[in-house]
Amino acid sequence: MTTKATGQGKPHVAVLMGGWSAEREVSLSSGHECVKALEVEGFRVTPVDVGHHLAQQLAEVAPDVCFNALHGKWGEDGCVQGLLEVLEMPYTHSGVLASAMAMDKERTKQIVQGVGVPVARGLIVTPEAALADHVMEPPYVAKPVAEGSSVGVVIARSGANRPPDAIRTIPVSREGHIMVEKFVAGRELTCCVIGDEVSDIIDIIAADHLEFYDYEAKYAPGGSKHILPAHIPDAVRRAIQGHTLAAHRALGCRGVSRSDFRWDEATGELAFLEINTQPGMTPTSLVPELAQHMGLSFGALVAWLVEDASTAR
Numbered sequence: 001m002t003t004k005a006t007g008q009g010k011p012h013v014a015v016l017m018g019g020w021s022a023e024r025e026v027s028l029s030s031g032h033e034c035v036k037a038l039e040v041e042g043f044r045v046t047p048v049d050v051g052h053h054l055a056q057q058l059a060e061v062a063p064d065v066c067f068n069a070l071h072g073k074w075g076e077d078g079c080v081q082g083l084l085e086v087l088e089m090p091y092t093h094s095g096v097l098a099s100a101m102a103m104d105k106e107r108t109k110q111i112v113q114g115v116g117v118p119v120a121r122g123l124i125v126t127p128e129a130a131l132a133d134h135v136m137e138p139p140y141v142a143k144p145v146a147e148g149s150s151v152g153v154v155i156a157r158s159g160a161n162r163p164p165d166a167i168r169t170i171p172v173s174r175e176g177h178i179m180v181e182k183f184v185a186g187r188e189l190t191c192c193v194i195g196d197e198v199s200d201i202i203d204i205i206a207a208d209h210l211e212f213y214d215y216e217a218k219y220a221p222g223g224s225k226h227i228l229p230a231h232i233p234d235a236v237r238r239a240i241q242g243h244t245l246a247a248h249r250a251l252g253c254r255g256v257s258r259s260d261f262r263w264d265e266a267t268g269e270l271a272f273l274e275i276n277t278q279p280g281m282t283p284t285s286l287v288p289e290l291a292q293h294m295g296l297s298f299g300a301l302v303a304w305l306v307e308d309a310s311t312a313r
Contacts, residue, residue: 002019002087002204005012006181007312009128010042010043010044011043011044011063011064011306012043012044012045012046012062012063012064012065013038013043013044013045013046013063013064013065013066013067013262014045014046014047014048014058014061014063014065014066014067015031015034015035015038015045015046015048015066015067015069016031016048016050016054016066016068016069016070016075016080016122017030017031017048017069017070018032018049018069018070019048019050019072019075020030020051020052021069021070021071021072021073021074021075021076022072022073022092022116022147022171023071023072023147024072025235026071026280026282027050027069027070027071027072028225029067029280029281029282029283030069030071030151030192030280030281030282030285031088031281032047032127032283033282033283033298034067034069034214034281034302035047036208037208037298037299037303038067038303038306039300040142040299041299041300041302041303043087043306045267046061048061048064048081050070050075051116052246054080054083055083055087056131057161058087058089063089063270064090065089065090065091065092065306066082066084066090066092066309067089067091067092067282067302067305067306067309068080068092068093069278070278071147071278071280072147073103073147074199075278076099076103076226076277076278077099077100077103077104077277078095078096078097078148079101080187081094081095081099081313082096082204084311085311086280087132089310090309090310090311091217091309091310091313092253092255092305092308092309093256093277093278093305093312094251094252094253094254094255094256094257094278094308094313095252095254095312095313096251096313097252098251098252098254098277098293098313099251099277099278100276100277101167101251102172102251102253102276102277103146103259103277104145104146105146106122106124106145106179106277108247108274109122109272110153110245111251112196112246112247112272112275113249114250115247115249115250116243116244116245116246116304117243117246117247117272118184118249118269118270118271118272119271119272120181120262120271120272120273121136121181121182122134122179122180122181122182123135123141123179123180123181124145124177124178124179125177125180125250126167126172126176126177126178127167127170127172127177127178127277128177130142130163130167130180131163131165131167131168132163132214134156134160134162134163134164134310135164136157136180136182138158138159138160139155139156139157139158139160139182139183140155140156140180140181140182140183140184141153141154141155141156141180141181141183142154142155142156142163142164142167142170142174142178142179142180143170143171143178143179143181144170144173144175144176145177145178145179146152146170146173147148149172152169152170152171153168154167154169154170155183156183159302161234173266178249179310182271183190183263184262184263184264184269184271185209185230185232185264185266185267185285186262186263186264186265186266186269187203187204187262187263187265188201188203188204188259188260188262189201189202189204189230189232189240189260189262189263190202190204190258190259190261190286190290191241191244191259191261191290192244192256192257192259192279192286192287192290192291193244193245193248193253193257193258193259193302194255194256194287194291194294194296194301194304195255195308196245197294198227198241198244198245199241199290199291199293200228200230200237200290200293201225201228201229201230201232201237201240201241202227202228202229202230202286202289202290203227203228203230203231203232204222204224204225204226204227204286205225205226205227206224216258226286226289228231228290228293229230229291229293232263236263236270238245239270239288240259240261240263240270241258243261243270243304244257246261247259247275250273251277253275253277254308254313255305255308256277256287256301256305257275257276257277257279258275258276258286258287258290259273259274259275259276260271260272260273260274260275260276274281279300281302282302287301288301308312
């Protein structure tokens with residue numbers, strides 16, 4: 001199914017934002033930016049702060065297409081996508097299966113590893129086990145199995161005598177587990193796919209006062225510096241671009257996705273961390289910057305996503 005045109009030739013777009021996940025504020029920021037850009041592009045746009053009665057909200061708004069600017073659980077994990085499929089409402093970004101698989105970091109790693117993408121060694125454990133003793137030699141990272149925006153990420157540094165107490169605050173999966181993953185030293189690199197075209201690569205440098213590329217680094221003004229294109233060897237650039245496209249295709253992603261990597265310049269180790277099927281669209285977000293570098297303005301990017309919208313994704 002493709003999007004339906006209004007009398008003015010462009011569809012009426014409902015921008016879904018907010019919701020009730022841990023990433024609500026980021027989603028509101030993304031959504032407001034998308035609303036402004038789509039209006040400039042000539043679309044009739046209605047912002048929708050998503051609640052538990054989204055079907056009723058959409059019935060009242062009566063849009064032709066939904067622009068999904070939700071982040072985190074319920075908006076990024078296949079749930080809202082399933083509802084939109086039932087309503088036969090065209091929507092942007094990835095479909096039910098790709099969204100659900102990509103949100104689960106462990107299953108994502110299993111899938112992408114199967115197509116040759118290198119991943120960091122990891123374990124799925126209970127928080128109790130992770131708190132009782134080191135489940136792998138430090139340094140390592142403990143994090144949720146299914147959250148985004150670096151929510152709940154804890155680092156155990158080299159030489160730590162015991163696991164960090166902050167592990168007890170990590171949101172658990174539906175099965176009551178968290179992920180523990182080898183910490184890969186070096187540089188934080190990210191790359192995206194728009195349609196079926198892969199971007200260049202950004203080297204992300206967190207501000208000096210931050211421990212790593214965390215929530216503040218992602219969204220606070222001055223939280224990080226982005227170097228585009230990244231100053232890396234051509235072989236590493238080509239490898240990251242190839243792995244980004246391979247992950248996007250293996251999971252069946254649509255529209256836009258962004259994959260994050262760590263590269264240890266000293267050892268040459270390259271590790272895929274995760275894929276994001278609903279990348280941020282905030283003023284400090286990475287995908288709009290990568291799109292601009294590809295010659296695609298923010299307005300053109302969001303307009304293309306609306307044109308690409310469909311059901312059965």
